[in-house]
Amino acid sequence: MMSLWEAAWVIARRDFVATVWSRTFVLFLLAPLIVVAFTLLVSTMSARREAAALQPVVALVADSATTQAIMDARDRLVAGTSEQAFPALRPVEPAEHVGAQVSQLLADVEGNYSAVLSGTLDHPVLTGPRRADQFVARRLQLVIDDARQMSTIAAGHRDFRSVPVQRVVTAAAAGNLQMLRRQFARGGQTLIFMVTVLLATLLLSTLVEEKSNKVIEVLAAAVPLDSIFLGKLFAMLAISTVGLIVWGSIGGVAYLFSQVVSDWVNLPDVSPAVGWPAFIVLIIVYYATNFMLLGSLFLGIGAQASSVREIQTISMPVTMLQLLVFLLAINATGSDAGWMGWAAWLVPFSSPMAMVGYASMSDSLWPHLLALLWQLAWIVVIVRISSRLFQRTVMKSGSPGSLFDLKAWRAGGAG
Incomplete structure (x- = not known):
């Protein structure tokens, strides 16, 4: 039997190729662009009319x-x-x-x-x-x-004229700096939330078709269950990365074109506390961990469903869960977060978005290492729990094994 990581790579490559090289993947890429373009068009056309009506x-x-x-x-x-x-x-x-x-x-x-x-x-x-x-x-x-x-x-026959205020321009001000960095944090958190809602929820229905046509039984007989869950997570993360690259490239070209038409690219004078390069890298890394955390949870939940109707029933509570996590993360951003900040950092599902806010407000980098280790540990735990529940309740075969036996993960052997 192949090792856990080798099997996960095979599963990930199989799902990635099957999805990306399908015709429906083009619709998957075009649908968000069409929705965003239509939304911008309608909102622009109705903005003045709505303002006048109100x-x-x-x-x-x-x-x-x-x-x-x-x-x-x-x-x-x-x-x-x-x-x-x-x-x-x-x-x-x-x-x-x-x-x-x-x-x-x-x-x-x-x-x-x-x-x-x-x-x-x-x-x-x-x-x-x-x-x-x-x-x-x-x-x-x-x-x-x-x-x-x-x-x-x-x-009184007095001449009243408006006196212009003399401006003394400074590099930055503490209040303005914090306000802009809070906006950067909100932007990064919203980006991660929106993309995760769009993509990670698809993992709910990943195993339904394979359970219905008995493919999952063949896979479970050939490779460890942990590798099936990991492979599907990695495949969906890679698929979403392809989508992000395409959407980001189109958005970047559109932004550059609009800036060239006006003058040239205007970058903000203020940067996040960790700097733009580190902030962008952290957004990418935390998107990956956020996707893996919620994706592993959704994959485990969806694995228990037996039909598309059950998946549709589950989708609403799952979306509400994502919204609650997002609200916790954005309300914990800032120096006055208190216990809510600690809660957002420690709750694994809100931790990635909360740490994006922390990166915007603080220049300390060592907490991000601890946060990433914390999030990766929870990914391992959720995948283990999901695979064991799937083996016990759906496959109804063999001993599920010990939940905390991670020798297979460390050695890459069969679990």
């Missing part, structure tokens, strides 16, 4: 001087913030009975007014539902205050 519209019923003063004040505040930071104001010519006009405006379906602002600068009146106080009333108060201040300055 912005409250307030009817401004006042005399021409008051209307002009309020509109000018809003323009000044919007220039320093954004158009969506304040409600849209739509001037309406006052009627003879303003009270009746306000009621009509609020009932006007075509006008779609959230509130009506009437009166003067000295006595403004905002009419509308109570929920308008949460955004509309507070922002309009700032607009009216600005208009009153400018009116007071103009009445």
Whole structure:
């Protein structure tokens, strides 16, 4: 019988070649690109329309001087913030009975007014539902205050001009540095999470077909069960690596093209704490360990299923598990993580993503060695448990052996 590692290599090569050289692998590569491109297109087309739909519209019923003063004040505040930071104001010519006009405006379906602002600068009146106080009333108060201040300055015949703030540019600031590094951590964690959700969940259904056509029995008779699980893990990791290389190359070319069109490549002035080269290497390594950890767990769970229907039932809890692990990891990023940080580092399934955040915030490298050894140990344990459960509950053959007997792993012999 072949040794454990030799058998794992044979299984991995068999699955890798069978998957990569199939026609469906092209669809596997194209599907995420089509989804991302379609999502970007739809989000870009609907961004402005959605922002306009969510912005409250307030009817401004006042005399021409008051209307002009309020509109000018809003323009000044919007220039320093954004158009969506304040409600849209739509001037309406006052009627003879303003009270009746306000009621009509609020009932006007075509006008779609959230509130009506009437009166003067000295006595403004905002009419509308109570929920308008949460955004509309507070922002309009700032607009009216600005208009009153400018009116007071103009009445005193004083010239008020905006004074530009002198800028002294420094290399970095502690607060800005931590904020950017936290963003790098979130980006790395999100990347690992999204790719793992996309790829590792496929391992749930890996053994279903082979169990149905009895191929697994032939493999189990020829090689150790541990090598079957390891081989399939390595094969799926290699397949996902091919996908990442293709997607990353396309994304890199698109990014370079967009930067060349604008000027040239703009890299961030701030780097992660360990530096960009080490950070990129750690993201790749932690992606591999994260994939192996969750993949070995999903492979073990999927090995217990007997049909595709059972796999579909399992998929939802598995996806929720991944989401919970991701939330634990991103909430543990930062110097104030406390016990949540330790929990994210020690829980094997969140450890890779949590350590990506640690690499972004701290320049210490020795904790990564400990974390990788910890994660690799759990990969071995999960594979052993999965293979023993599969042998006992599905194959129903032979003695499952000792769970902690790792002589075969160390020597590469049959298990």
